[in-house]
Amino acid sequence: RWHSAAASNAKVYDFSHMKKLSESPSGETILVDVREPSEYQAGYIPGAINLPIKSQPDALFLPEEEFEDRFGFEKPPMDKEVVFYCKAGVRSSAAAQLAQQQGYQNIAEYRGSWLDWEKNGGPASK
Numbered sequence: 001r002w003h004s005a006a007a008s009n010a011k012v013y014d015f016s017h018m019k020k021l022s023e024s025p026s027g028e029t030i031l032v033d034v035r036e037p038s039e040y041q042a043g044y045i046p047g048a049i050n051l052p053i054k055s056q057p058d059a060l061f062l063p064e065e066e067f068e069d070r071f072g073f074e075k076p077p078m079d080k081e082v083v084f085y086c087k088a089g090v091r092s093s094a095a096a097q098l099a100q101q102q103g104y105q106n107i108a109e110y111r112g113s114w115l116d117w118e119k120n121g122g123p124a125s126k
Contacts, residue, residue: 010096011108013083015120018110021083022046022122029081034095035114039087043124045117049073053086053095060102078104085110085117 013021021029022045031048033040040050051059051071059067060075067075076082082104084092089111096107110116118124 009100009107010084010093013108013110015110015112015116015122018045018083018085018117019120019122022048029083030076032076032082032084032095033114034084034086034091039114041126043114043118043126045085045114046123046125048085048125049076051095053091053098057098060099060104076104079106081106081108083108083110085113087114089113 018031021031025047031045033044033048033050034053035050036052036055037050040052044050049071053059056070059071062070062075064075082099084095084099084107086092086095089109092109092111092113096109099107
């Protein structure tokens with residue numbers, strides 16, 4: 001698959017960095033799984049929230065109250081680092097671009113995404 005690194009200014013994280021973020025949540029970084037709910041429920045990186053980018057592409061553009069009504073948790077604040085992942089890195093790149101369009105400045109992608117996480121033996125929450 002072809003990835004355009006120039007499309008967004010997102011940092012790119014690898015498995016070891018993601019494992020550290022997952023094991024030591026700081027409150028300054030929000031892990032966002034952009035797969036569909038059925039994929040998320042089958043297993044996700046511990047601490048990640050689910051924002052399905054394919055079925056809810058407008059999520060980050062919603063007003064805070066509407067976002068919370070729809071998803072049941074707070075919209076990621078603009079001043080936090082937001083790290084996106086999906087299954088193989090395609091949807092997470094799209095999500096990073098949407099976040100940038102919405103004005104998020106501190107964005108990162110886990111390009112290896114769920115396939116890399118599983119391959120490396122990363123723990124899964126369900």
